[in-house]
Amino acid sequence: MKQNPAGAVITGMGAICPIGNNIALMCGSLISGDSGIAEITTFSTEGLRIRHAAQIQDYDPSNHFGPDDVERLDRTAQLAIVAARQAAADAGLSHEDLASGRTALVMGICAGGIGDGGFPVPPERWSGKEEANRIYRTAHHLQTQSVAASLGVSGPCYTVSTACASSTSALATALTLIESGRADTVVVGGADAYSLSIYAGFYSLGAMSEQPTSPFSVDTGATFGEGAGCIVIESEQGAARRMARVHGKLLACGTASDAHHITSPHPGGDGLRRAMQQAIADAGLTPSSVQYINAHGTGTLDNDIAETLAIRAVYHNETSIPPVSSSKSYFGHTLGGAGILEFIAALLGQMHGFLPATLNFKSARPGCDLDYVPNVPRPTRFDTFVSTSAAFGGVNAVAVGASADTPLPSARQLQDVVVTGLGTVSSIGLGINEFRAALQSGKNGIVPINRFDTAGLSCHHAGLVAEFSPRKLVPTVDVRRMDNFTRFAIVATAMALEDAGLAGRFKPERVGLHVAMARGPVTTQQAFQEHLADDGIAGLSARYFPSMVLSTVSGQIAQACQIKGASFTFVEGASAGLQALAHGRDYLALHPELDALIVVAVDEVGPLFYRTFDYLGLLADGADAPAIYAPDGAGVIPGEGAVAIVLERADFAGDRGAKPYGRIDGIAFASEGCVEERLDQQGRGLEAAAREAIGQAGAMPDVVYGMARGVALHDMREANAVRRLLGESAVPLACLNGQLGFAEAASGLFAASAALLSLRHGEAYPSLHAERAAADLPVLHDTPRNGTYRRSLVLASNDCGNSAAMMLSSLDHSL
Numbered sequence: 107m108k109q110n111p112a113g114a115v116i117t118g119m120g121a122i123c124p125i126g127n128n129i130a131l132m133c134g135s136l137i138s139g140d141s142g143i144a145e146i147t148t149f150s151t152e153g154l155r156i157r158h159a160a161q162i163q164d165y166d167p168s169n170h171f172g173p174d175d176v177e178r179l180d181r182t183a184q185l186a187i188v189a190a191r192q193a194a195a196d197a198g199l200s201h202e203d204l205a206s207g208r209t210a211l212v213m214g215i216c217a218g219g220i221g222d223g224g225f226p227v228p229p230e231r232w233s234g235k236e237e238a239n240r241i242y243r244t245a246h247h248l249q250t251q252s253v254a255a256s257l258g259v260s261g262p263c264y265t266v267s268t269a270c271a272s273s274t275s276a277l278a279t280a281l282t283l284i285e286s287g288r289a290d291t292v293v294v295g296g297a298d299a300y301s302l303s304i305y306a307g308f309y310s311l312g313a314m315s316e317q318p319t320s321p322f323s324v325d326t327g328a329t330f331g332e333g334a335g336c337i338v339i340e341s342e343q344g345a346a347r348r349m350a351r352v353h354g355k356l357l358a359c360g361t362a363s364d365a366h367h368i369t370s371p372h373p374g375g376d377g378l379r380r381a382m383q384q385a386i387a388d389a390g391l392t393p394s395s396v397q398y399i400n401a402h403g404t405g406t407l408d409n410d411i412a413e414t415l416a417i418r419a420v421y422h423n424e425t426s427i428p429p430v431s432s433s434k435s436y437f438g439h440t441l442g443g444a445g446i447l448e449f450i451a452a453l454l455g456q457m458h459g460f461l462p463a464t465l466n467f468k469s470a471r472p473g474c475d476l477d478y479v480p481n482v483p484r485p486t487r488f489d490t491f492v493s494t495s496a497a498f499g500g501v502n503a504v505a506v507g508a509s510a511d512t513p514l515p516s517a518r519q520l521q522d523v524v525v526t527g528l529g530t531v532s533s534i535g536l537g538i539n540e541f542r543a544a545l546q547s548g549k550n551g552i553v554p555i556n557r558f559d560t561a562g563l564s565c566h567h568a569g570l571v572a573e574f575s576p577r578k579l580v581p582t583v584d585v586r587r588m589d590n591f592t593r594f595a596i597v598a599t600a601m602a603l604e605d606a607g608l609a610g611r612f613k614p615e616r617v618g619l620h621v622a623m624a625r626g627p628v629t630t631q632q633a634f635q636e637h638l639a640d641d642g643i644a645g646l647s648a649r650y651f652p653s654m655v656l657s658t659v660s661g662q663i664a665q666a667c668q669i670k671g672a673s674f675t676f677v678e679g680a681s682a683g684l685q686a687l688a689h690g691r692d693y694l695a696l697h698p699e700l701d702a703l704i705v706v707a708v709d710e711v712g713p714l715f716y717r718t719f720d721y722l723g724l725l726a727d728g729a730d731a732p733a734i735y736a737p738d739g740a741g742v743i744p745g746e747g748a749v750a751i752v753l754e755r756a757d758f759a760g761d762r763g764a765k766p767y768g769r770i771d772g773i774a775f776a777s778e779g780c781v782e783e784r785l786d787q788q789g790r791g792l793e794a795a796a797r798e799a800i801g802q803a804g805a806m807p808d809v810v811y812g813m814a815r816g817v818a819l820h821d822m823r824e825a826n827a828v829r830r831l832l833g834e835s836a837v838p839l840a841c842l843n844g845q846l847g848f849a850e851a852a853s854g855l856f857a858a859s860a861a862l863l864s865l866r867h868g869e870a871y872p873s874l875h876a877e878r879a880a881a882d883l884p885v886l887h888d889t890p891r892n893g894t895y896r897r898s899l900v901l902a903s904n905d906c907g908n909s910a911a912m913m914l915s916s917l918d919h920s921l
Contacts, residue, residue, distance in 0.1 A: 110696070113357045113389070113514035114284045114339040116453065116507075117350040118199070120192025120295075122185055123333030123447055124160040124437045128192060133454045135436065136462050139483050142437050143318040143329050149302050154643060156314045160331030160438025161300055180243060181299035183252040185334035185443075186213060190253045190293055197338035198350060201258055203291065207776065207794075210262040210289035211254050212280040214272030214296030215677070216442035216655065217304050218246040231639075238721035241714070245625065246656075246677040249297065251906035254779030260791070261289055262775035263908050264685060267442070267677045268657040269497035270402070272296050273335070274445030275674055277505045278359035279689060280339055285518055286692040288773070290344040295336030298442035304330060306643045307634070307651035311369070313406055319439070320466035321403035321410055321432035322474040328404045331438025335446040337453075342514060352510040354453050357490075360385030363673040364500030365614060365664040369652050370408055371496055375416025377670065378402075378494060380615060381502040382420050384699060385492065389506040390515040393421050396428055396506075397488035398461055400452040402496045403432025404439055409496060411473040418476075429486075431479040435465035449493040449505050456509055461486050498652060499661025501673045520695045524759050524766035524917070526702075527606025527752030528859050529598040533569035533745055533846050536579055537601055542863050544845075545871040546890050551846050552731055552743050558713040565725035568711045569745030569847020582609070583666040591627035591710040592659050594748035596666045599706050602750035603667065607764060608702060618672035618693065618703035621660040622686035624679045624850035627653050628712035635714075663706065671700050677851075679904035680813060683707030684854035684912055687751060688773045694753050701758040708748040709849040716744060724817070732816025734844040735825055735879035739818045745847020749855035751862075767862040771897070771915040772799030778907025785819065785907045789827030792903050795911040796831050800899065803913035807837060807899035809870040809886075811857035814841045815848040816875075824901065825883055838886040844875035854902040858914065861898030865916040868892055 119129050124142025126132035135142070142160045151157045167176045167184055179187070190211075194204065203209055232238060250265040262283060268275040273296025280294035298304075308314055308330060315327025339356050340348075362384065364377035371378070386393055401413055421427045433451040434440075440447055451462050460483045467480035489509040496502050530537065533551025534544035544551070551569045560566045576585045576593055580600040585593040599619075603609040608617075625631075634650035641647075652658050657675045664673060672693060676686045683705075690705040719725050719742070726732050726741035733739040759766060776791035778784075800806060810828060814821040828839055842856050843849075849856065864870050869890045879885045896916050903909040 109517040110285050110287060110520055111341055112285055112516060112518045113355060114281055115342050115345045115355050116337050116353045117340055117345050118193040118197025118338030119353060119450055120189040120196060121335040121447060121450055122162060122188045123440065124162055124331050127165065133458060136451055136454060137460055137483055139463050139465060141318060141435060141465050155316055156309060158318055158329050159300055160329060162332055179252055182215065182218060182297050183249040185299060186249055186253050186297035187256045189295055189297065189334035189336040190257055193336035193338050194257055194293060199338065205258045205260050207261045208290040209259055210283050210292045211250065211259045212264045212266065212276045212292055212294040213250040213253060214266045214276035214442045214445060215246045215249050215298065216267060216269050216272045217298050218244050218249055232721065235721050238718045241718050242722060245679065247679050247904065251779050251908060254777050257293065259779060260777050263777040265677045267675050268501040268503065269499060269655045270441060270444055271495035271497035271501045271503040272442040272445065274495035274503035274505055275361065277356065278361055278503060281356060281359050282689060282693050282696060284339060284341055285696055291338060291340045293336055293338055295334060296442040296446045297334030298332060298440060300330060300332035306638055306646050307654060309643055310646040310648040310651055315405055318466050319405035319435055320468060321405045321435055321464055322470060322478045323467045324469050324471045326405060326407045328406055329438045331440045333437055333440040333443040333447055335443055335450050337450065354456060354510050355508045355512055355514060357506040357508050357515055358385050358388035360388065360504045361672040362502045363619065363664040363670050365668055365670045366500050368658040368661040369498055371412040373412055375412040377500055377502040378413060378416040378496050379419045381504040382416065382492060382494065385504040385506045388515060391490060394426055396490050396492050398428050398452065398491040399430045400448045400491060400493040401430050401432050402494045403434055405434065413496065414474050414476055427476055429461055429477045429479050431462050431464045433462050445495040445503065449507060452491045452493050453507055456488055456491060459485060459487050497657055498655045499657035500664060501657050501660065518696050521698060522756035523691050523695050523753050524756050524769045525751060525862055526754045526759050526764045526766050527602040527608065528862065529602030529605060529750040530859060531571055531594045531598045532747040532856065533571055538605055545860060548872060548874060550874060563720045564727040565720060567730045567743055569743065569849065570711060571747050585666065588662060589627050589630050589653065591708060592662050595621065595659055595706050595708040596663050598748035598750040599663050599667050599704055602704060602752045606752040608752065612702060614668045614670035616671060616701040617669050618700050619660055619664055619669045620686045620690040620703065620705045621663065621675045622682035622707035622851045623656060623677055624682055624709060625715055626656045628710055628715050632712060632714035678908060680850045680853060681902040681904040681908050681910050682851035684858065684900060684902040684910040687855060687858060688910060688912060690753055691770045694755065702752060702754040704750055704752050706748060706750040707852040707855040709746045709852045711744050711746040726816055731875040732844055733878050734814045734816060734841055734873055734876040735821050735883055735885055737818055737822060737880055739816045739821050742815045742817060742848045745849035747849050747852055749852050749859055751855060751858065766917055768865045768914050768916050770912060772802035772913030774798035774911050776909045780907055785823060787823050789823035791907060792824060792901060792909040793827035793830055795909050796827065796899060796901060799911040799913045803897060803915060805897055807897045807913065808895045809864055810837060810839045810899045811861050812839055812841045812901050813843065813853055813903060815843050824903065825880055829882065832884065837884060838870050838891060839884050840871050840886045841873045844873055854900065857900045861900050861914050864895040864898050865914065868894055870895060
């Protein structure tokens with residue numbers, strides 16, 4: 107088995123938060139015990155109980171951005187860019203380093219841009235394109251791509267959204283990129299801006315404290331804040347080549363799911379305990395060698411007690427438990443920025459010889475009986491620390507950091523990984539057998555919309571899932587009282603486990619889950635906005651807000667299917683599914699504590715984004731089908747559904763007699779980090795990613811599955827890349843989006859499923875509605891083509907030019 111280096115060195119840091127607009131100011135506030143919590147100034151709290159938050163003071167965007175960018179970038183993106191620029195400069199990364207393709211970017215974003223414009227306006231009340239554009243720009247991945255564009259990053263770009271654990275999950279994602287060899291350097295961090303919508307949502311849950319938060323103390327409740335932090339991590343060899351200064355080390359990360367409740371932690375902290383134990387073991391440490399714990403410490407009753415119990419369980423109730431403190435008492439709960447800012451706080455404490463305090467501490471509440479470093483920072487020298495995060499959806503993520511002279515862990519053994527199960531919920535069929543039959547027959551899944559009113563819109567069709575009866579499809583799971591988005595995902599996951607022969611036959615702690623999405627549960631999001639606009643903050647129901655937090659979907663899948671291993675949620679638009687599959691493959695290959703990992707991508711057609719796309723002129727005007735690969739293609743037909751793919755360690759699959767579909771032999775990425783109108787029309791980034799993936803597999807593909815969507819801007823850049831890639835070969839080009847509709851995140855996994863079916867059954871599937879495709883493209887029309895297909899290439903690219911390419915191979919012809 108191949109061995110890869112473990113851990114990474116930290117060569118750069120950057121931060122902008124309520125206790126400092128750079129690392130030096132932040133460190134000074136930590137040492138002096140100065141809190142950034144004060145009365146809310148950005149909107150009125152008259153008549154409301156909660157008047158405190160941690161907001162960034164003295165921030166003038168014009169000091170960092172030109173007028174056009176001040177107008178275009180929402181506050182979350184601005185804060186992320188400021189922190190990332192600081193970190194890159196501190197690391198001494200040159201423009202050439204950042205643009206090399208070997209530098210990656212990973213950002214943890216919880217809320218994204220929602221609420222930046224005050225009270226949201228439901229679509230039927232919009233006055234024009236301004237509201238539609240604001241809604242469109244709230245997409246999480248656009249924040250990350252704004253950072254990529256600012257830095258000039260052309261390597262892999264990932265957006266992780268695991269609620270309050272987002273940036274700690276981003277650290278785990280970044281470390282996977284380093285340890286798998288996908289990148290030499292990663293700029294990694296998290297960001298979120300404080301907004302009225304976030305305030306309203308947590309107000310409705312009753313989660314906030316009337317006074318500045320006091321974690322683990324007798325007063326309960328969280329205080330929310332805003333901010334961004336970034337670090338630069340590198341392989342030890344890469345940093346040595348650059349002669350970079352090393353601040354410290356990221357030894358390991360651990361992740362686990364509670365599979366318990368979407369908003370409340372496991373009462374005994376079970377998932378957090380397992381994540382801590384995994385991270386400490388992977389770091390090559392023992393609990394007794396950890397010298398400080400920077401806790402998640404939200405201040406809420408259930409979370410603080412559960413976290414205390416988790417820590418005690420890791421130490422088996424020993425008396426040698428190290429000091430524990432919560433940095434949220436300094437800068438509030440910064441959501442997507444929380445994990446990284448807390449990791450930086452611990453790292454600064456390690457570098458400068460102090461333990462950050464838990465401020466506002468009166469006396470320990472019942473159930474909280476550790477040393478919480480109350481009120482005053484403590485001068486202490488320490489080398490190793492743990493930083494914990496626990497989030498909605500039962501997601502737990504833990505990072506282990508250390509001093510610059512602490513040895514990195516031993517090299518990791520890369521495990522072989524195979525694909526053993528497929529599950530599909532689509533507009534053309536439910537279940538993989540029905541899906542394949544529909545591909546063979548050319549069934550059209552695009553139909554007139556009957557679930558919401560399209561009067562006055564330019565388009566009236568979508569690829570809709572019809573006759574969806576979860577109880578008949580998977581009677582073993584309960585999806586009552588859930589929205590369709592979540593039900594699609596759960597049913598696809600359950601069917602994939604059944605197809606793999608794993609249903610009811612796995613250990614929950616040894617199976618992980620990756621969820622990919624583009625917009626999230628859009629119907630629920632619209633309901634939240636409408637109720638907030640109509641009822642105001644004080645009258646807002648708590649019913650809708652949890653589903654606004656994207657990782658609750660993974661939590662519901664984990665509960666329904668009893669999956670307790672590593673949990674990640676990726677939000678990348680149209681490349682999300684393929685990127686999640688790539689990360690899932692690498693994560694499983696690097697983590698022998700898992701036997702299997704399920705990757706599921708899901709989309710839903712709802713009136714909010716359908717109307718948004720219409721206002722922005724993105725829909726196929728007056729058409730009932732998209733014009734796939736057409737030079738004059740002018741709009742998409744949206745689609746929906748979910749796809750789940752089961753990955754297993756090859757030895758585990760072999761021992762239980764599984765019949766794999768194939769394996770992933772090539773993975774590559776490229777990023778342009780730009781808005782749509784600036785995309786490279788030659789598709790050179792996509793081509794480069796495809797060539798690298800082919801090179802890793804060692805042979806050309808026998809069939810290519812693309813991501814045309816009926817928009818010439820995107821379809822022609824893919825066409826140009828494919829022309830150069832395939833040359834005069836007779837390799838067919840297929841695309842399912844004319845048949846399914848364009849389900850953004852799921853489209854890549856629908857294509858991957860078709861590619862795997864090609865390997866197993868010896869058939870390539872035709873492209874519907876490609877009659878006007880460019881004549882020199884080898885588009886496969888009308889009927890399936892039978893033959894021997896040993897290798898399939900799958901391509902994906904989102905609206906910012908973030909591209910992924912994957913080579914899937916049959917086991918008889920893979921390396």
